[in-house]
Amino acid sequence: MKSKLLLALLACTLMAGCDRVDPNSPLGKRQTLFKDMLRSSEDLGGMLRGRLPFNEQRFAEGSVKLDELSRQPWQYFPQVRESGDDSHARDEVWQRQERFQQLAKELEAATGELRSAAQAKPLQPQTLEAPVAKVEAACKACHEEFRIY
Template sequence: MTLKRFSVVLLACLSLSACGGVDPNSPLGQRKAIFKQMLKTSEDLGGMLRGRLPFDGQKFADGAVKLDSLSREPWKHFPQVKEEDDTSARADVWQKQARFQELARALESATGELVVATRAQPLQAPALSAPMQKVEDSCKACHTEFRDH
């Protein structure tokens, strides 16, 4: 009987611990999902350029297009007023909107330039390093200024 009770209590604790997540349909949940996709895509592209993954020109070009598309999405999920949810975004996102939007446009521009660089066929990893670095630098600039790490 004790084992049965222990199992029920353990199951209840595990179920309750899963309830504390972010609502995937909330603005925070939406932008977190987009940022995770951006990170995964960017890591794959960087991995190809740094030799961690085999370089595949078509996969790189497809990834660049995906990253460019994703780079235009998270900004619409930042409401005008900071939500009460536990976010990694600093209050400056809402207090310095012009600067935040400037950095968002810089990222969009950098990912667009990366897509343009993938049109020079055949793709060569060394030719893509500088545009990819610009994308990574754009991400870092925004994180440095507007994200609590």
């Protein structure tokens, strides 16, 4: 009985490992960057919404990190969708590259504005709400057009 249970557990573990994305592939790199962007954005929004204590230095550092991250994932979207690319991106990413790139630039502009706003000391949460909302709106706009939910 123990050997059958161990064998079943081993099979499940091996099958779970087969579903992994190569972290060095374009898809793996995109996913890592987007997850890092999400964590940074959630921390900033959390500080403004009272879910996390507002920390001026952490907020400023987080805005710099988010701005830097926002400029990176686009290089990992090849011109043509790679076979086996099991991402959450719709085919429209590759079919409507001009629009996709436009939305990427809008996100970069929004994170740049947030970064600038977060450098003006002392930081006041109410002055950061609009730039954070603009970043969140840029993310949402791209997701609505190009992400599979």
